[in-house]
Amino acid sequence: MVEDNSYKRLSIGIVGGGIGGVAFAAALSRSSSLDIHLFEAAPQFSEIGAGVSFGPNAVRAIELLNLGGSYRRIADASPAPFENVWFEWRRGSDDAYLTASLAPGCGQSSVHRADFLDAIVTHLPKGVAHFSKRCIDVQQDGGGVTASFDDGTSFTGDILIGFDGIKSTVRDHVLPPGQHSDCSPFWSGTYAYRGMIPTTQLEAAMETRGADKRLAMVPQMYLGTDRHILTFPVKQTELINVVAFITDRTTPDPKLAVGEAWVNVVSQDEMLKVFEGWGAASQAILSCIPEPTRWALHELPELPRYQRDRVLIVGDAAHAMVPHQGAGAGQALEDAYVLASLLSDEACNRENVQKTLAAFEAVRHERTCKVQRTSHEAGDVYEYSAPNIGDNEARLVAELETRFDWLWNHNPQDDVVEARVQLGWEPISFTASA
Numbered sequence: 001m002v003e004d005n006s007y008k009r010l011s012i013g014i015v016g017g018g019i020g021g022v023a024f025a026a027a028l029s030r031s032s033s034l035d036i037h038l039f040e041a042a043p044q045f046s047e048i049g050a051g052v053s054f055g056p057n058a059v060r061a062i063e064l065l066n067l068g069g070s071y072r073r074i075a076d077a078s079p080a081p082f083e084n085v086w087f088e089w090r091r092g093s094d095d096a097y098l099t100a101s102l103a104p105g106c107g108q109s110s111v112h113r114a115d116f117l118d119a120i121v122t123h124l125p126k127g128v129a130h131f132s133k134r135c136i137d138v139q140q141d142g143g144g145v146t147a148s149f150d151d152g153t154s155f156t157g158d159i160l161i162g163f164d165g166i167k168s169t170v171r172d173h174v175l176p177p178g179q180h181s182d183c184s185p186f187w188s189g190t191y192a193y194r195g196m197i198p199t200t201q202l203e204a205a206m207e208t209r210g211a212d213k214r215l216a217m218v219p220q221m222y223l224g225t226d227r228h229i230l231t232f233p234v235k236q237t238e239l240i241n242v243v244a245f246i247t248d249r250t251t252p253d254p255k256l257a258v259g260e261a262w263v264n265v266v267s268q269d270e271m272l273k274v275f276e277g278w279g280a281a282s283q284a285i286l287s288c289i290p291e292p293t294r295w296a297l298h299e300l301p302e303l304p305r306y307q308r309d310r311v312l313i314v315g316d317a318a319h320a321m322v323p324h325q326g327a328g329a330g331q332a333l334e335d336a337y338v339l340a341s342l343l344s345d346e347a348c349n350r351e352n353v354q355k356t357l358a359a360f361e362a363v364r365h366e367r368t369c370k371v372q373r374t375s376h377e378a379g380d381v382y383e384y385s386a387p388n389i390g391d392n393e394a395r396l397v398a399e400l401e402t403r404f405d406w407l408w409n410h411n412p413q414d415d416v417v418e419a420r421v422q423l424g425w426e427p428i429s430f431t432a433s434a
């Protein structure tokens with residue numbers, strides 16, 4: 001951090017080395033005129049042992065970030081002839097098939113989180129990542145921005161990008177508490193029980209309980225009032241990722257008990273009680289998770305802005321959402337691609353970099369807020385609580401068949417084109433669409 005990089009076009013600090021921060025740093029690292037430093041609070045990169053699912057827009061962003069080869073080597077897809085199935089939707093009480101959401105050419109594309117992070121970390125050049133650096137303060141002036149860390153060190157550069165997740169510290173600098181309406185994460189009212197099951201074990205449990213064992217391998221959503229369960233395979237179909245949700249809709253502003261942790265290990269009995277009376281497939285799934293973790297799902301309100309002069313928040317730091325469209329990491333990856341494309345361009349320099357961050361915010365804000373909002377609403381749809389749909393299965397089916405098209409059909413190259421127009425840069429046209 002003491003080396004002289006003043007000859008570089010821009011010096012960029014990134015706070016947070018999750019999926020978004022690492023993908024972003026890797027993309028920027030391809031530009032030799034940039035000085036890049038990524039600061040991660042943990043002593044090493046790490047992700048939890050769970051699955052993450054990517055829609056067609058997220059897979060497109062992964063390809064555009066040049067991470068496609070690494071992704072494809074570890075990704076799971078639905079088995080033939082279900083290649084295009086994102087999820088099949090079923091009634092939770094008796095497993096009856098309702099419909100399927102199709103994502104042609106992509107289907108359910110998913111990975112084990114830790115495997116994905118390990119794979120994309122290999123794209124980071126040596127010296128970019130700095131560990132055990134928890135950012136505790138951010139200051140800026142006309143000359144630069146300084147991030148201070150809990151080990152007493154600091155970084156000063158031209159800009160700072162906060163990729164530091166839902167509990168972001170950088171967000172407090174962009175939107176200082178007290179000067180803005182509350183921008184803190186809030187509990188969505190939903191708990192998610194999570195577990196991973198060896199595929200062969202789940203297939204056997206399905207057969208024992210009289211459920212179709214094919215349901216283990218093809219991504220499924222089981223729906224019911226205030227509850228739903230999802231499953232999809234990860235780790236080259238070795239494991240089945242399970243998330244079982246329950247939502248408190250008795251009050252518009254549900255609160256966690258004082259002092260309750262966001263994540264707890266709970267008993268299998270607690271989870272089984274929540275789904276009492278559900279069908280054979282659900283009982284088989286839950287019977288295979290002896291020690292579920294229970295996550296109190298938090299989200300952010302739609303923030304009024306993401307940028308303050310030299311500092312920008314992105315990914316979950318800016319627009320954390322509930323996972324009901326499997327879209328949070330996808331938005332972080334779209335952010336990473338669009339921002340890296342703008343900052344890597346030789347047209348971006350010390351004089352116009354703040355305008356570049358503003359152009360990024362202008363092209364990304366509306367979409368990311370809409371993904372947040374519709375992710376919350378999707379939970380209501382799945383749990384028979386959406387206005388004008390409720391438990392009317394015909395309406396539910398019609399909704400689920402087309403609900404995700406706008407989200408999936410987005411190409412982040414269009415955001416880059418639009419931002420360049422705003423910046424008055426030379427127009428760019430992308431030859432082949434990814």
Ligand SMILES: Cc1cc2nc3c(=O)[nH]c(=O)nc-3n(C[C@H](O)[C@H](O)[C@H](O)COP(=O)(O)OP(=O)(O)OC[C@H]3O[C@@H](n4cnc5c(N)ncnc54)[C@H](O)[C@@H]3O)c2cc1C
Nearest residue numbers: 016018020041053135164165315316323326327328329330
């Ligand atoms: C139950 C559940 C299921 C989900 N499923 C999906 C899914 O299927 N598909 C999908 O697209 N999304 C899913 N998501 C959302 C997804 O996990 C997030 O949107 C995504 O991880 C955000 O990436 P990020 O890089 O912005 O933040 P994070 O992954 O949270 O990374 C933030 C990083 O910053 C570091 N950090 C934090 N504070 C500091 C600090 N002060 N200084 C330095 N470093 C710091 C952290 O240690 C971490 O490494 C799910 C979320 C949940 C809770």
